[in-house]
Amino acid sequence: xxxxxxxxxPELFQIVLVLMLFFQSISKSQVLRNDGFWxxxxxxxxxxxxxxxxxxxxxxxxxxxxxxxxxxxxxxxIAVGFFIATLNAxxxxxxDANKETDYFLFLAFxxxxxxxxxxxxxxxxxxxxxxxxxxxxxxxxxVRARDKQAAEAGIKYILFGAVATxxxxxxxxxxxxxxxxxxxxxxxxLDWHFATNxxxxxxxxxxxxxxxxxxxxxxxxxxxxxVYQGASNETAAYVATLPKLGAVVVLIRLAAILTPHTEVTMxxxxxxxxxxxxxxxxxxxxxDVKRILGFSSVSHAGYVMLGLVAxxxxxxxxxxxxxxxxxxxxxxxxxxxxxxSPKGENVTLDDLDGLYKRSPYMAxxxxxxxxxxxxxxxxxGFIGKLFLLTSAWDHGYNWFVIVAAVNTxxxxxxxxxxxxxxxxxxxxxxRQLEPMDVGGMxxxxxxxxxxxxxxxxxIPAPVFSLAKAAGVQLLP
Amino acid sequence: xxDAGYPVLTTLIFFPLAATLPLLLYKTEKMIRWxxxxxxxxxxxxxxxxxxxxxxxxxxxxxxxVPWVPEWNLNYYLGLDGIxxxxxxxxxxxxxxxxxxxxxxxxxxxxxxxxxxxxxxxxCVGVFVAMDFVLFYIFWEAMLVPMYLLIAVxxxxxxxxxxxxxxxxxxxxxxxxxxxxxxxxxQTGTFSIPELMHRGYGxxxxxxxxxxxxxxxxxKVPMFPFHTWLPAAHVQAPSAGSVYLASILLKMGTYxxxxxxxxxxxxxxxxxAPLMIAVSLAGIIYGGLTALGQSDxxxxxxxxxxxxxxxxxxxxxLFNLRGVEGAIMQMLNHGIVTGALFMLVGAVxxxxxxREMADNMGLGKxxxxxxxxxxxxxxxxxxxxxTNSFVGEALVLFGAFAFDPWIGxxxxxxxxxxxxxxxxxxxxxxxxxxxxxxxxxxHWYDLTPREWAYLTPLAILVFYIGLAPGLCMxxxxxxxxxxxxxxxxxxxxxQMEDKSLADYAPxxxxxxxxx
Numbered sequence: 001x002x003x004x005x006x007x008x009x010p011e012l013f014q015i016v017l018v019l020m021l022f023f024q025s026i027s028k029s030q031v032l033r034n035d036g037f038w039x040x041x042x043x044x045x046x047x048x049x050x051x052x053x054x055x056x057x058x059x060x061x062x063x064x065x066x067x068x069x070x071x072x073x074x075x076x077x078i079a080v081g082f083f084i085a086t087l088n089a090x091x092x093x094x095x096d097a098n099k100e101t102d103y104f105l106f107l108a109f110x111x112x113x114x115x116x117x118x119x120x121x122x123x124x125x126x127x128x129x130x131x132x133x134x135x136x137x138x139x140x141x142x143v144r145a146r147d148k149q150a151a152e153a154g155i156k157y158i159l160f161g162a163v164a165t166x167x168x169x170x171x172x173x174x175x176x177x178x179x180x181x182x183x184x185x186x187x188x189x190l191d192w193h194f195a196t197n198x199x200x201x202x203x204x205x206x207x208x209x210x211x212x213x214x215x216x217x218x219x220x221x222x223x224x225x226x227v228y229q230g231a232s233n234e235t236a237a238y239v240a241t242l243p244k245l246g247a248v249v250v251l252i253r254l255a256a257i258l259t260p261h262t263e264v265t266m267x268x269x270x271x272x273x274x275x276x277x278x279x280x281x282x283x284x285x286x287x288d289v290k291r292i293l294g295f296s297s298v299s300h301a302g303y304v305m306l307g308l309v310a311x312x313x314x315x316x317x318x319x320x321x322x323x324x325x326x327x328x329x330x331x332x333x334x335x336x337x338x339x340x341s342p343k344g345e346n347v348t349l350d351d352l353d354g355l356y357k358r359s360p361y362m363a364x365x366x367x368x369x370x371x372x373x374x375x376x377x378x379x380x381g382f383i384g385k386l387f388l389l390t391s392a393w394d395h396g397y398n399w400f401v402i403v404a405a406v407n408t409x410x411x412x413x414x415x416x417x418x419x420x421x422x423x424x425x426x427x428x429x430x431r432q433l434e435p436m437d438v439g440g441m442x443x444x445x446x447x448x449x450x451x452x453x454x455x456x457x458x459i460p461a462p463v464f465s466l467a468k469a470a471g472v473q474l475l476p
Numbered sequence: 477x478x479d480a481g482y483p484v485l486t487t488l489i490f491f492p493l494a495a496t497l498p499l500l501l502y503k504t505e506k507m508i509r510w511x512x513x514x515x516x517x518x519x520x521x522x523x524x525x526x527x528x529x530x531x532x533x534x535x536x537x538x539x540x541x542v543p544w545v546p547e548w549n550l551n552y553y554l555g556l557d558g559i560x561x562x563x564x565x566x567x568x569x570x571x572x573x574x575x576x577x578x579x580x581x582x583x584x585x586x587x588x589x590x591x592x593x594x595x596x597x598x599x600c601v602g603v604f605v606a607m608d609f610v611l612f613y614i615f616w617e618a619m620l621v622p623m624y625l626l627i628a629v630x631x632x633x634x635x636x637x638x639x640x641x642x643x644x645x646x647x648x649x650x651x652x653x654x655x656x657x658x659x660x661x662x663q664t665g666t667f668s669i670p671e672l673m674h675r676g677y678g679x680x681x682x683x684x685x686x687x688x689x690x691x692x693x694x695x696k697v698p699m700f701p702f703h704t705w706l707p708a709a710h711v712q713a714p715s716a717g718s719v720y721l722a723s724i725l726l727k728m729g730t731y732x733x734x735x736x737x738x739x740x741x742x743x744x745x746x747x748x749a750p751l752m753i754a755v756s757l758a759g760i761i762y763g764g765l766t767a768l769g770q771s772d773x774x775x776x777x778x779x780x781x782x783x784x785x786x787x788x789x790x791x792x793x794l795f796n797l798r799g800v801e802g803a804i805m806q807m808l809n810h811g812i813v814t815g816a817l818f819m820l821v822g823a824v825x826x827x828x829x830x831r832e833m834a835d836n837m838g839l840g841k842x843x844x845x846x847x848x849x850x851x852x853x854x855x856x857x858x859x860x861x862x863t864n865s866f867v868g869e870a871l872v873l874f875g876a877f878a879f880d881p882w883i884g885x886x887x888x889x890x891x892x893x894x895x896x897x898x899x900x901x902x903x904x905x906x907x908x909x910x911x912x913x914x915x916x917x918x919h920w921y922d923l924t925p926r927e928w929a930y931l932t933p934l935a936i937l938v939f940y941i942g943l944a945p946g947l948c949m950x951x952x953x954x955x956x957x958x959x960x961x962x963x964x965x966x967x968x969x970x971q972m973e974d975k976s977l978a979d980y981a982p983x984x985x986x987x988x989x990x991x
Contacts, residue, residue: 314547371621376647377614383545386610389654390548394662405655409648416624416643424628424636461545468547 007060007067009053010075011119013046014112021105036104040090043083050076054466063183064122070320070470074118074249077324081242082111084331087445089234094344095143103143107238110136114246123172123182123207126250130168130210133246134161137239141231153230157239160213160223168210174203188257192264201263208254208264214247216294217301218275225286225294232344236290237334240297241327248304248323252316255308256474265309272305273403280410289337289347292414293330296373299411300326306388306404310395313471318387320467325372325384325456332369332449333418336362339438339446352421353428358436361443363422368450370415372457375408380456387464483540484525485554485605488564489615491519492571492594499594505586509579512590516572519597523568529561531950534958536607536670544608549666553608558955559734560604562808562948567600567724569933570815574716576930577819581715581826582630589630592622593716600724604731609657609667616728617650623725626717627709638705638712645705649695656688660740673739679747686744689736690752696729699752699789700759703782710778711831715822718774722781722818723811730788730807734800738792739959745793752793757886759786764893768900774821774831776901777814780857783890784810784865790887791872797953797960799875804952805868809941813856813865816934820850823927827920833901837908842920847906849923849931854902856938858894864941 005012021039024032054072059065085107095103113133120126138161142154176182178199179190191197192204209220216224228236251268258264279299286292304326307319337347340355340362356363372381385408389401427433456463495515502508530537536555544550556564574593582589599622602615620643628639660672663681677685695702706726710718737745763783770776784806791803821831823846828835840847856863859870869891877884923931941948 317547367621376621377617382614382617386654386658387548390658390661393655393658398659401658402652402655405651409644409651412644412647413640416640420628420636420640423625424639461547464545464547 004058004060006053007056007058009056010046010050010072010079011112011115013049014108014115017042017046018105018108018112021101021108025101025105036086036100037090039104039108040083040087043079043086047076047079047083050079060119061125063185064125065116065119066121067119068470069466069473070249070252070316071119073320073466073470074245074323075115077245077327078111078114078118078242080324081245081327081331082107084335084449085234085238085242088237088331088335088338092232092234092344093342094232095234099143103140106136106140110134110140110238111242114242117246118249120250121184121253123175123184123187127168127172127210130214130246130250131165133243134165134214137243140235141227141239143232143235149230150232151230153227156223156230157227160220164210164213164220167206168208171203171206171209174199175207176203178203184253184257192258192262194263204254204264205267208251208267211247211250211254212271212301214243215251215301215304216244216298217271217305218278218298219271221275221279221298221301224298225282225291228290228294229288229346233290233334233338233341233346236293237331237338240293240334241330244297244301245323245327248319251304251308252319252471253474255311255319256316258311265311268305269309269397269400272302272309273400274302275299275305276302276404276407277410280407280414283414284410286414287348287350289349289352289418292349292418293333296411296414297330299407300373302407303385303388303404306392306397306400309397309400310391311475312391312395313468313475314387315391315395315471316474317464317467317471318384318391320470321460321464322384322388324463324467325380325453328449328453328456329369329372329379329381332365332446332453333373335442335446335449336366336369339442340436349417349421350428352418353425354433355422357433359438359443361447362436362438365446365450366422367419368453370418372453374412374415376412378454378457380453380460383457383460387460484522484538485556485601486540487522488519488568488601489554489598489605491515491522491598493598496591496594499587499591502587508586508590509575512575512593513572515594516575519568519571523565526556526561526564529556529558529951532954534558534954538605539607541607544611548661549668550610551608551668552611553668554605554611555607555670556605558952559804559959560731561951562804563604563724563727563731563811564601566808566811567597567604570719570723571597573815573819573930573933574719576926577719577822578714578716579926581822585629588625589716592626593720595622596626596720596724600720600728603728607669609660609669609672609736611667612669613650613654613657616653617647619725619728620646623717623720626720627713630714630717631712633712634708635712638708641705642709645695645698645702649692649702652688653692656685656692659685659688669735675740677741679743682741682744683747686737686741686748689732689741690748693729693732693737694755694789696732697726697785697789698729698782699755700762700782700786701755703759703763706782707775707778710781710818711772711774715818715825718778718818718822719815722777723815726781726785727807727811730785730792730803733789733792734804734959738795746795749793749795753790753883756786756790756793757883757890759783760790760887760890761893764890764897768893768897770897771833772831773824773833773836773901773905774818776833776897777817777821780894780897781810781814783894784814784857786890787869787872787887790883791875794872794875794879794883795960796875796878797956798871798878800956800960801949801952802868802871802873802875804956805871805941805945805948806865808948809856809864809868812934812937812941813853813863816849816853816931816938817857819930819934820846820853823923833904833908837904838906838910839920840906843922845923845928849935850905851902852935852938854898856942858898859891862939862942864938864945866942867945 058067110133116129120129138158142150194201212220276299279295283295307315372379375381375385539555542552544552599615599619606612624643698706767776767779788803788806791799859865
């Protein structure tokens with residue numbers, strides 16, 4: 001077996017990054033050990049590496065690892081997300097000063113696992129990659145100094161994760177015993193009908209539980225709002241976004257092997273519809289902004305399913321495009337939350353009161369991200385949702401599209417709540433009227449994020465073409 | 477036709493949008509207001525090439541088409557015909573007028589307020605010129621954000637409730653519009669509006685699509701019983717917000733019926749016409765009677781809008797040239813007259829700090845010029861002969877009588893109620909006994925030069941359209957004849973293709989014969 005390094009560049013870069021962080025974190029020099037100032041810079045270089053290897057193609061590790069347009073698209077998305085997350089996590093008040101490199105080490109480790117996940121085309125490899133990305137997060141979530149909620153969140157994440165892993169592994173055994181292969185390429189031609197091969201369908205459904213858990217799809221979402229609430233703002237920003245990319249890429253690969261209207265695709269659709277409805281209705285009554293975003297991510301997981309059930313290259317491309325847009329929108333929203341909470345405390349809707357006066361730019365960035373999350377034009381959120389809805393129509397899932405459209409109308413209430421509090425509610429507490437210093441660079445980066453959301457909404461064609469190329473490769 | 481030498485429609489959309497960026501740098505209130513005013517006049521100048529609109533043709537003019545997302549066959553496609561021309565001109569003149577009417581009315585967050593006005597202008601022009609359904613939807617939705625902020629930030633005491641109600645209602649309606657757009661895309665493979673017309677879809681499909689589209693448009697108009705967001709929004713919004721709502725936003729709904737429902741789903745439009753006519757008549761009578769019972773001047777005008785817009789939707793679903801012609805004229809007229817009335821209410825509120833009729837009585841003595849304008853626009857509002865609304869209302873009534881004398885007969889009282897509530901309002905304001913000798917709580921002073929400046933052009937339009945409506949007709953008619961002509965051929969054509977159609981809509985042959 002010969003391994004071409006060219007095929008493996010983004011992963012290699014990430015491995016080097018992880019190793020550097022590892023050595024830095026065990027270094028004896030206090031000065032060296034505690035500062036991860038260089039990590040965002042390295043993460044930015046990582047984006048460059050991912051862009052450079054966009055067109056790479058090939059198979060590695062006995063065909064268990066596939067480098068194609070889809071994997072490279074997602075690696076790029078992960079690199080972008082990782083960059084923003086590290087930039088965001090640079091100043092954390094709730095993190096002990098001497099834990100910064102450890103923190104970045106775990107984040108980088110998790111991102112590395114996600115990159116592996118995007119290229120895995122064999123079930124056991126997928127499983128291992130998923131675990132690599134998860135274990136790092138199990139360690140990171142409770143890292144919030146002196147906070148019981150953080151410990152609770154950590155335990156919840158681990159316990160739910162362990163159960164999901166167990167179910168997944170059990171499902172994997174079913175698939176292996178009924179289909180006698182774990183390679184996606186070989187699984188695609190096999191029988192996936194419940195009537196003739198029930199064990200395989202049950203096995204796949206159980207295997208998917210692991211992905212659904214990562215994606216926080218109903219009914220595997222119970223950890224999500226609690227973990228977001230318990231974790232520090234910066235950690236929540238990471239957990240809420242990047243792991244979902246990993247789950248989506250696996251689901252896209254699995255969706256490509258399933259023909260529409262089989263029982264498993266129907267499960268996608270039903271869970272998707274339930275997820276968006278449940279997520280939105282639950283979000284309506286929340287006051288903690290991170291809990292709102294937690295439930296909103298449950299509903300967004302449902303939206304992504306729209307692209308997966310269609311069984312067309314465009315559908316898969318729409319799901320990929322929307323995942324990228326989703327992490328951008330969500331990271332932008334979290335960006336504001338992290339920056340307006342200098343002590344690292346959780347932000348409630350009341351804390352947003354009068355944000356407009358304290359920091360007009362942050363209020364504007366929050367408004368752009370909230371309207372993008374609703375799917376209001378002219379943001380990328382709208383165009384992503386349009387692609388998703390359009391791709392699912394006329395493939396037997398019209399009801400699903402209508403449910404999604406109605407859900408958009410429900411969702412507007414709580415997203416609008418964010419904007420409403422920031423712009424129209426006068427704060428009761430006089431301290432909330434004082435101008436807030438969020439730092440010039442934070443405003444600049446936030447503005448860049450918001451601008452990208454608007455730009456992707458206005459000119460989606462180049463990125464969508466990339467996603468479509470990935471989709472066409474899977475479903476020619 | 478004037479060759480502008482530049483993409484006129486794109487410029488009209490993006491010029492106000494781009495103009496918001498330099499505004500961020502301005503510091504003083506005065507600079508911001510003058511800057512916006514100048515931008516408004518520049519926008520009017522940039523719209524001047526539209527006056528070269530070629531008469532006597534129904535074809536799309538000033539067309540711009542650029543591929544946008546080729547994978548989905550999405551295009552940046554703009555164009556203009558007789559149906560949309562006046563709405564664009566009206567949108568364009570509103571920016572300077574609204575800036576002027578907010579000159580002293582708005583005293584907080586001045587910069588943001590003017591940014592919202594510019595964004596509104598951009599989005600509204602976009603709605604009327606978009607020839608790609610997704611592009612249309614984008615502008616249609618994008619307009620919600622500045623409007624929401626106008627109500628929520630600069631509105632009255634109940635502004636939060638009103639703004640959320642407005643946002644939720646209109647967005648809920650539009651989400652189904654999006655589903656209809658996607659359904660149409662899958663039937664035809666295109667989002668291009670001209671291509672979507674006259675494709676001859678099956679009857680059942682048309683009914684579903686019509687239902688989804690009509691709900692969105694009916695909420696926007698707003699048609700009875702989807703009108704409840706309107707009085708709240710109007711009353712709470714600042715003057716400029718009410719003007720934009722009355723003059724442009726409501727028209728988007730009726731424009732939607734004309735641009736999409738009639739040409740894309742002609743059979744369903746025919747089929748549902750009795751329902752739409754009934755709802756329109758209910759709106760006319762209900763809006764009128766409710767207006768009659770109001771003591772808040774702004775609320776009265778808001779309910780009168782429900783009634784007037786009922787005439788517009790009635791005209792549209794009559795399917796005859798007179799009716800639809802009247803509907804379009806009424807869209808324009810209502811925009812001018814109600815916009816002006818809202819400006820006048822804003823002006824009197826600045827003086828008395830009250831919108832109650834009881835606090836604003838006896839103005840004939842204290843504010844003669846003001847009452848002169850108020851009287852003119854009140855007369856125009858109920859369609860006094862010689863004013864613009866007379867032309868529109870009369871055409872709708874002619875159309876109604878031609879369609880069915882009963883419908884004409886039922887709509888006549890609507891016009892009479894309008895006269896009742898407007899005359900009652902005018903009478904009390906002009907000659908009523910003031911609450912105190914000084915006339916209410918305020919310090920009365922007559923119209924300022926600034927107020928003259930924004931009321932006079934509207935008054936001129938009232939007379940110009942009222943006395944010489946010929947030019948308007950010339951602009952509108954070719955597009956309408958095409959719309960109605962195609963409409964008839966479409967009905968016949970699909971009927972011939974689909975023999976089972978008679979099972980669904982047995983009355984269709986009769987409707988065709990009448991047309």
